[in-house]
Amino acid sequence: MEFNFTVTGGDFISAGHASSEVKKVLQKLNVDPKITRRIVVALYEAEVNIVAHAYSGTIKASIDTEKITLVLDDEGPGIPSIEQAMQEGFSTASEKVREMGFGAGMGLPNMSKNADELNITSDVNKGTRVEIITWLNNKAKA
């Protein structure tokens, strides 16, 4: 099963729409609510990152019996140092993003906590790709 969404930078009204749709699908598929929560929390932080830091992006959710793979691709400024960005508290978020309740530099660390696998690649001045993999069966995190 595959689902595709588009994300618009700066659009804090629609932010979270894709995460919400993915949650509904996982609920319909009777995925364990705890696994579902981990997936959608990681996805939501990643979706908000596109809205907060990039210009536009796409989200592809692929679901099979073993795992869920989420790929978020954006066009944006990119991340100069992923290592630095992964550190708790590091943020370049604007005042507007902070007014929305984000921008404390906790998103990437929390994505890493909730995902079984998190892969981030980025080209400065081009964009960022975030891949979140969650195993549905025994390989899953506790």
Place this chain on the structure above:
Amino acid sequence: MLTTFAATISLKTNLNIVSMEIKSLLAHTEGNLITTQISEDIVFENAFASDLMSDVLTLDASNTILITGLANLQTIRTAEMSDIECVIIGRNKKVTPDMLELAIKSNICLIESPFSVFKISGILYQNGIKPLY
């Protein structure tokens, strides 16, 4: 079953866990229930107070109430992703129509309270609602 609650005080004792239902929440916080349809068997054990949604998204608990001063659409989105079924908005901040629409769709109970986040937290704590940290 879905129903509309009236603001009367009622505390439920459940295996030594004192939990609050929506109607007692409303009475204790002098709150205004904004969503009209909520599940009747809902029981709350924990609460977390924050204006930082990234902080809320780190929670790993069920039956939790979010107390916040942040009234925007992402407050409701955050509750939806975190499986939080009740959000109390402090200091008379107003729930917007799009927040209400999303809360109803996501089965989230929304309460507006005139009290500060600090006062709401204190009242719920006194009434047996547990902190998460």
